[in-house]
Amino acid sequence: MSDLPPKTSIKRxxxxxxxxxxxxxxxxxxxxxLVLGGMMxxxxxxxxxxxxxxxxxxxxxxxxxxTAHGLIMVFWFxxxxxxxxxxxxxxxxxxxxxxxxxxxxxxSYWFYLFSGIMIALSFFQGGTFAGGWTMYAxxxxxxxxxAVEATTGGTITVFALILFVLxxxxxxxxxxxxxHRSRAEGLGLWNIPLFTWSWLLTVWMMLFAFAALLxxxxxxxxxxxxxxxxxxxxxxxxxxxxxxxxxFGHPEVYIVFFPALGIMxxxxxxxxxxxxxxxxxxxxxxxxxxxxxxxxxMHHMFxxxxxxxxxxxxxxxxxxxxxxxxxxxxxxxxxxVKGRVRxxxxxxxxxxxxxxxxxxxxxxxxxxxxxxxxxxxxxxxxVAHFHYxxxxxxxxxxxxxxxxxxxxxxxxxxxxxxxxxxxxxxxGFNLLYFPMFLAWETPRRVFHFGESMxxxxxxxxxxxxVLATSFAIMFITxxxxxxxxxxxxxxxxxxxxxxxxxxxSPPPLDNWSGRPxxxxxxxxxxxxxxxxxxxxxxxxxxxxxxxxxxxxxASIWPFGIGLGTFVTFIGISGLTPYVxxxxxxxxxxxxxxxxxxxxxxxxxEPNIMFPILTVIGLMILTYTLFKxxxxxxxxxxxAIAERWPFGGIxxxxxxxxVFLASDVVVFGAAIGAYVFMxxxxxxxxxxxxxxxxxxGLLNTYILLTSSFTVxxxxxxxxxxxxxxxxxxxxxxxxxxxxxxxxxxxxxxVKFGDGDYWFSGLEYSLYYVTTGLHALHVILGLIVAGFxxxxxxxxxxxxxxxxPVEYFGLYxxxxxxxxxxxxxxxYLV
Amino acid sequence: MASVRxxxxxxxxLLVLGTAKFVFFEFDFxxxxxxxxxxxxxxxxxxxxxxxxxxxxxxxxxISYMMTVAVFMVFLxxxxxxxxIQ
Numbered sequence: 038m039s040d041l042p043p044k045t046s047i048k049r050x051x052x053x054x055x056x057x058x059x060x061x062x063x064x065x066x067x068x069x070x071l072v073l074g075g076m077m078x079x080x081x082x083x084x085x086x087x088x089x090x091x092x093x094x095x096x097x098x099x100x101x102x103x104t105a106h107g108l109i110m111v112f113w114f115x116x117x118x119x120x121x122x123x124x125x126x127x128x129x130x131x132x133x134x135x136x137x138x139x140x141x142x143x144x145s146y147w148f149y150l151f152s153g154i155m156i157a158l159s160f161f162q163g164g165t166f167a168g169g170w171t172m173y174a175x176x177x178x179x180x181x182x183x184a185v186e187a188t189t190g191g192t193i194t195v196f197a198l199i200l201f202v203l204x205x206x207x208x209x210x211x212x213x214x215x216x217h218r219s220r221a222e223g224l225g226l227w228n229i230p231l232f233t234w235s236w237l238l239t240v241w242m243m244l245f246a247f248a249a250l251l252x253x254x255x256x257x258x259x260x261x262x263x264x265x266x267x268x269x270x271x272x273x274x275x276x277x278x279x280x281x282x283x284x285f286g287h288p289e290v291y292i293v294f295f296p297a298l299g300i301m302x303x304x305x306x307x308x309x310x311x312x313x314x315x316x317x318x319x320x321x322x323x324x325x326x327x328x329x330x331x332x333x334x335m336h337h338m339f340x341x342x343x344x345x346x347x348x349x350x351x352x353x354x355x356x357x358x359x360x361x362x363x364x365x366x367x368x369x370x371x372x373x374v375k376g377r378v379r380x381x382x383x384x385x386x387x388x389x390x391x392x393x394x395x396x397x398x399x400x401x402x403x404x405x406x407x408x409x410x411x412x413x414x415x416x417x418x419x420v421a422h423f424h425y426x427x428x429x430x431x432x433x434x435x436x437x438x439x440x441x442x443x444x445x446x447x448x449x450x451x452x453x454x455x456x457x458x459x460x461x462x463x464x465g466f467n468l469l470y471f472p473m474f475l476a477w478e479t480p481r482r483v484f485h486f487g488e489s490m491x492x493x494x495x496x497x498x499x500x501x502x503v504l505a506t507s508f509a510i511m512f513i514t515x516x517x518x519x520x521x522x523x524x525x526x527x528x529x530x531x532x533x534x535x536x537x538x539x540x541x542s543p544p545p546l547d548n549w550s551g552r553p554x555x556x557x558x559x560x561x562x563x564x565x566x567x568x569x570x571x572x573x574x575x576x577x578x579x580x581x582x583x584x585x586x587x588x589x590x591a592s593i594w595p596f597g598i599g600l601g602t603f604v605t606f607i608g609i610s611g612l613t614p615y616v617x618x619x620x621x622x623x624x625x626x627x628x629x630x631x632x633x634x635x636x637x638x639x640x641x642e643p644n645i646m647f648p649i650l651t652v653i654g655l656m657i658l659t660y661t662l663f664k665x666x667x668x669x670x671x672x673x674x675x676a677i678a679e680r681w682p683f684g685g686i687x688x689x690x691x692x693x694x695v696f697l698a699s700d701v702v703v704f705g706a707a708i709g710a711y712v713f714m715x716x717x718x719x720x721x722x723x724x725x726x727x728x729x730x731x732x733g734l735l736n737t738y739i740l741l742t743s744s745f746t747v748x749x750x751x752x753x754x755x756x757x758x759x760x761x762x763x764x765x766x767x768x769x770x771x772x773x774x775x776x777x778x779x780x781x782x783x784x785x786v787k788f789g790d791g792d793y794w795f796s797g798l799e800y801s802l803y804y805v806t807t808g809l810h811a812l813h814v815i816l817g818l819i820v821a822g823f824x825x826x827x828x829x830x831x832x833x834x835x836x837x838x839x840p841v842e843y844f845g846l847y848x849x850x851x852x853x854x855x856x857x858x859x860x861x862x863y864l865v
Numbered sequence: 866m867a868s869v870r871x872x873x874x875x876x877x878x879l880l881v882l883g884t885a886k887f888v889f890f891e892f893d894f895x896x897x898x899x900x901x902x903x904x905x906x907x908x909x910x911x912x913x914x915x916x917x918x919x920x921x922x923x924x925x926x927x928i929s930y931m932m933t934v935a936v937f938m939v940f941l942x943x944x945x946x947x948x949x950i951q
Contacts, residue, residue, distance in 0.1 A: 245938045273950070280946040331941065335949060343949035682927040694928050698935040705939025709946065716947045721896070730887065737883045745876040748918050752869055842920075849918045853911045859883075860903040864890045 041546070041590045052591040054139035055546060059146050060125030061445065064438075066150055067118035073157070074109035075505055077102045081484075082501040085494050090484040100167035103482050105156070107170025108194070111293065112201055113153050115430065119296035120149075120208060122437055123236045125445065127212065129537035129544065130230045132221025132553030132560075134673035137214040137688045140592050140665070141207050147599025148204035155197035155603065162611070163188030163640055166195065169482055171286070174268035174278035178260045179613065180636035181269065189641045192261045192610040199258055200606055202251045205243055210695045212240045214688050220679040221536075222563075223555030227320070230535040231306075231313065234320055235299025238327045239292050245331065246288035248699045252706030253281035256805065262613050264620055265794050265801035267710065269636065272798055273717035276341060277710055283334040284706075290426065291330045294394075295323065297433035298365065301387045303535065304436050305369055308384035309376025310532040315368045322361035329358040339410045348407050355405035362398060366391065381530075382455030386436030389463050390429045397425030400474065413477065420481050421473035428466060435462070435511065442515060443525030447543045450518035458514055462507035468500030536560055546590065552677065588673035597661030605654030611647025613639045620795050632797035666823055693843045697850050704854050707809055711802045711861065718798075726792070726803040726862065732783045733863030736776050737855065743772035744852045747845045754838035759828065762835070766825050769848070773818045780811055803862055810858055813851045820844055867917060875917045882910050 042049040050062060081102045084094045094102060124142065128135055136142045159165040165188075168176035175181035177195075216237050220229065229237070256267045257278075268274045306313050313319060335343060335351040369391055378384065400422040403409045413419060443449050473479075476493035479486040486494065528538035536553060537544070539560055551562030617638040623629035683691050715723050727733060746768040753761035784804075787793075794804035824844060827833035834841050886906050889899045916922045921929055 245935065249938075249942065276946075276950065280942065280949075284942050331938065335945070338949075344951060347945070347949045683925055685925045686928065690924075691928070694924075694931065698931050701932065701935040702938050705936070706942060709939060709943035712943050713946050713950075717950055730890070734883070734887050737886075738880065741876065741879045741883060744879075744914060744918055745872065748872050749869070751866075752872075755866070846919050849914050853914050856883075856907050856910045856914070860886055860900075860907055864886065864903055865900050 051596050052593045054135075054143045054592055054595070055590045056124050056128050056135045056139070056142060057445075057544060057546075058590075059142050060121050060123070062146050063117050063121030063124055063149070064445075065121075066146075066153065067114050067121055070109050070113040070117070070153055071508070074106050074114055075508065077106035077109065079501055079505060081106065082498040085484050086498050088484070088486050088488065088491060088494075097164065097167055099484055100169075100482070101160070101165050104167050104169055105160075105165050108166070108198070109156065111170060111289070111427075112198065113149075113156065115293045115427065115434075116205070117149055118434055119236070119239070119293070120145075122232070122296060122300070122434075122441065123212065123239075126441065126537055127216065127233050127236055128219070129540070129548060130233045130535050131216060131219060131224060132536055132549070132555075133215060133219035133675065133678075134548055134588065135590075136211045137219060137672070138211050138692060139590065139672050140595050140670055142211050143592065143595035144598055145204045145208040145211065147596050148200050148207065148602065151599045151603035152197045152200035152204060155193055155200060155606065158607070159190035159193040159197065162190035162193055164190045165193075166191040171282060172257070172278070173282075174274045175270075177257055177278070178269045179264070179617075179639045180266075189611045189613070189639070189647075192258070192613060193607065195254060195258045195261055196606040196610045199251065199254045200602060202247050202254060203602075205247045206251070206696070206699055209240045209243045209247070209699070210692050212236065213244065213695050214683075214692050216240075217683045218678060218680045218688055218691065219675050221553040221555055221560075222677050222679065223557070224679050226681065227317070228555070231302035231316070231319070232296070232299035232535075235295040235302070235323065238323050239295045242288045242292050242295075242327050242330060244695065244699055245702050246285045246292060248702035249281055249706050250285035250289075252703045252710070253278065253285070255703070255809070256281075256707065256710060259805055260801075262609060262616060263794055264613070264616055264636065265805055266798045267714075267801055267805070270633075270798050273714055276338075276343070276717070277713055279338050279341060280334070280713065281706060281710070283337040284331070286337065287334040288327075288330040291326055293427060294430045295327075297390065297430035297437075298323070300433045300437040300440065301369060301390055303533075304383045304387040304440050305372050305376075307440070307530045307533040308379045308381055308387075309372050310379070311372065311376040313368055314371040314375055315364070319365055319368045322364045325361040326358060329354065329361070333358055333405075336405055336410070339407050340414045352405060352407050356402065359398065359402060359405075366395060366398075379531075381439075382450070382452060382459060383436045383440035385456065385459040386432050386439065386462075389459065389466075390433035390436065393425055393429035393432060393466065397422055397427075397429055400425065415481055416477050417473045417479040417481060418477035421470050421477065424470045424473070428470070432462070432466070438511075438515075440530075441537075442518065443529045444537055444542045444544070446515075446519055446522075447525050447541075448518045448522035449525050449529060450514055450522055454510065454514040454517065458507055458510040461503060461510055465500050465503030465505075465507050469497050469504050470500070472496040472500070547588070547673075554677075589670045592665075592668060592670055594661050594665035594668060598658065598665060601654050601657030601659075601661050603654070604650055604657060608647050608649070608651030608654050611641070611644055612651070614641050614643040615648070618643060620793070623791075623793065627791075629791045629793050630796055663823070667827075687839065689839065689843060690846075693846050697846065700850065704809070707806055708857060708861065711806055714798060714802060724799055726787070726799055727783060728786050728790070730863040732779050733859045736779050737859050739772050739776045739779065740852045740855050743769050743776070744849050746772065747848045751838060751841045751845055754834045754841040757835045759832060759835060762841070763825060763828055766821055766828070766841075770818055770821045770825070773814055773821065776814055777811060777818075780807070807858060807862060810851070810854055813854070817844075817848050817851055820847070866920065866923070871917065875913055879910055879913060882906050882913075 041053060041055065050058065053059065080094060081099055084090045084099055090099065124136070156165065166172065166177075216229070216233065259265050260267050260269060266274075268278050302313055302319070332354045333351060335347060336355045339348055400418070404413055404419065404422060439450065439455055472493035476486065476490040476497070479490050479494070525542040527541055530538070540548065549562060551564045554561050554563045620629065620631075621635060621638070624631060624635050746765045750762055750765035750769065753765055792800055794801055821844065824834070824840065886903045889902045894902070915932070921932070
């Protein structure tokens with residue numbers, strides 16, 4: 038629509054919500070972080086030229102570079118570049134006009150970008166996090182990190198990750214609703230292209246895995262800012278972090294690899310000129326991997342104190358997960374055998390990815406065996422295996438860049454340069470990573486190694502620079518193509534069959550000139566308006582068609598919300614010294630007790646800039662969220678679409694349910710942390726923290742009553758009874774405030790007894806879990822207040838009552854959480 | 866969507882079940898019996914809220930399956946982690 042400025046305008050990129058623009062932003066930003074993460078790697082590879090280091094980095098600098106390299110590559114490059122492809126091509130492959138929630142999609146991107154800026158800034162706040170990308174406890178909390186300095190930068194890193202996970206969560210909701218509810222007519226799930234299949238399974242895994250990571254990061258962030266003790270005790274803290282992190286971390290391997298696999302399937306089909314052999318079985322194998330990925334996480338914990346029974350069980354599940362991959366690998370090989378291969382640049386990269394993945398996969402099987410893992414754990418064997426798997430994924434992602442470059446840019450690239458790029462890349466990759474297998478006795482994250490290992494490390498360092506050169510060639514190839522390349526046709530590949538190749542390169546803003554349909558068994562573009570005038574049955578009303586034609590593609594508020602969250606998170610990250618000072622003074626004055634004495638504090642001194650930033654950030658957030666809420670925005674809707682198995686429910690309601698599913702895991706993991714720590718301590722050894730159980734019971738009555746008033750609000754909205762709606766929403770708010778009042782009284786009694794959140798592990802668990810719940814109540818109160826304002830100002834929800842129902846879904850969920858918190862913290 | 870009467874009945878049942886949880890620990894039950902009873906009541910309450918107040922019984926089954934998977938993930942993580950330190 039004309040509300041979107043041209044691509045040459047900076048404003049366009051700040052306001053766009055169009056999926057192709059957002060995809061382009063994701064791709065460009067991810068490539069920037071590839072360069073940043075790559076520079077970190079070059080730095081520490083230079084340090085590793087000789088045992089003991091060349092002195093190019095200090096000890097702490099080395100730790101920071103290694104940690105930041107891992108975090109940036111895994112979180113800020115690998116997943117987002119796949120998000121870029123998915124944003125651009127999934128709607129095209131399924132025949133959609135855009136994602137289901139375009140503004141949320143833009144917000145996902147801004148959260149991602151600002152989270153990346155945060156990690157870049159963390160280097161300048163006393164140093165970034167330096168405890169390794171796995172952030173193992175207790176090296177991730179101030180109490181145990183005086184040696185490497187518990188910096189504000191370290192806390193900013195944690196909050197950057199939280200912001201990144203929020204971005205992922207929004208993206209997950211968006212893609213799940215889009216792929217399930219916006220497929221073109223006749224496009225059943227079995228028939229969606231394999232890249233979209235791989236992405237669909239990726240986002241399903243993301244939904245549950247990243248929620249567990251969010252819980253872990255929230256607890257860690259609270260530990261670092263509020264000095265709670267989740268990860269600071271000798272009572273199971275290390276195991277708790279490992280369980281939470283790897284419950285996310287192992288599915289993350291497949292989350293990162295699946296989109297690359299999808300690209301391999303697409304490119305193998307296109308450049309072998311035939312359908313993937315065993316396509317149906319490949320899809321089943323991918324589903325199996327997605328399920329199994331949640332059953333293997335403890336193979337990362339074989340060297341911890343978990344028992345032998347569970348280790349044996351996990352060894353079996355780990356070996357089991359390699360089997361579906363075998364099927365996929367054979368399907369790819371057999372597709373080559375049965376087809377006629379065309380060795381274009383995208384195919385070469387895909388083939389290279391397959392070869393590297395086979396090596397990476399086989400070397401991983403060693404680590405899945407308990408006894409071998411005892412030997413290999415924490416060595417360069419892990420580093421080599423991990424990179425052969427993850428960077429084979431990168432290899433396929435580069436294949437995707439070449440494959441789709443003509444569609445995105447509208448220009449063809451030079452095959453000669455592309456093939457040179459592949460040759461240098463493949464040589465550099467193997468020179469970098471293969472010697473690591475030979476130098477496997479080197480401990481990871483350490484720059485001291487035996488003299489006999491030196492030659493391998495020097496080969497790896499040379500390989501790193503060769504690999505870096507290959508990326509320079511890649512950028513030159515794309516730059517050359519953009520400036521001088523011939524115009525790309527709609528479909529430059531003879532045997533590509535997916536829908537994105539049926540439209541111009543680059544695609545127009547609204548994607549399709551007619552409505553894509555597969556009803557006849559092949560892709561057709563239907564002109565619904567013409568059908569209606571020909572005497573056919575019109576499938577949409579003229580008003581609906583007009584609305585679709587006026588779909589919006591621009592909003593500045595996602596950028597504003599991203600900025601506000603960024604400023605708030607930076608501010609919060611620097612509050613630790615204030616909390617520590619409070620803790621110290623309370624202990625010294627005899628007003629507070631800490632089970633193991635006063636812990637070591639943060640490195641930084643209190644700085645007024647951080648509280649000010651927190652307040653400014655919250656002000657920006659309040660304003661931009663309000664403007665976002667009142668903005669008129671028509672997302673492109675699809676009147677005719679395949680929606681199985683989520684038909685009979687609208688997009689927003691499905692989105693709310695998906696969000697709640699994610700929140701179930703976030704809250705569940707926090708409650709699970711309580712259960713785990715209590716089991717570790719001895720269940721009946723636990724001391725109940727609240728001073729009495731009656732405040733919990735009273736709050737149970739209050740919340741249940743508020744659930745009843747919310748459901749009455751829905752009834753009132755349906756009856757178009759404005760006064761009734763205002764009364765019931767108002768009652769809900771009052772009950773919410775009453776709940777908070779009881780909670781405040783309960784906390785104040787405990788504070789009066791000298792029991793704070795930092796007083797001991799039980800106290801941390803009590804205050805944080807009930808505090809997270811209270812935060813949910815506060816967020817609900819803000820939404821309820823906004824809804825009352827909308828009813829008063831524009832008689833909202835009387836014509837369309839659905840937003841009241843969506844709010845109710847959230848509020849009832851908060852009630853359900855309390856149903857479990859009450860007995861766990863007040864009774865048992 | 867259910868009637869106001871149904872909502873009111875569910876609300877009263879929820880209040881009764883909420884009180885019953887409290888009662889388990891006020892009377893002389895064996896500790897583990899009390900815990901089991903209380904958690905069972907919590908599950909029943911949650912199902913009533915989700916089924917009737919959130920209208921899960923009227924939504925497509927896929928929504929219920931998705932929420933069941935989410936709850937299963939929590940159980941998987943908690944039970945497996947708890948077992949791993951036995």
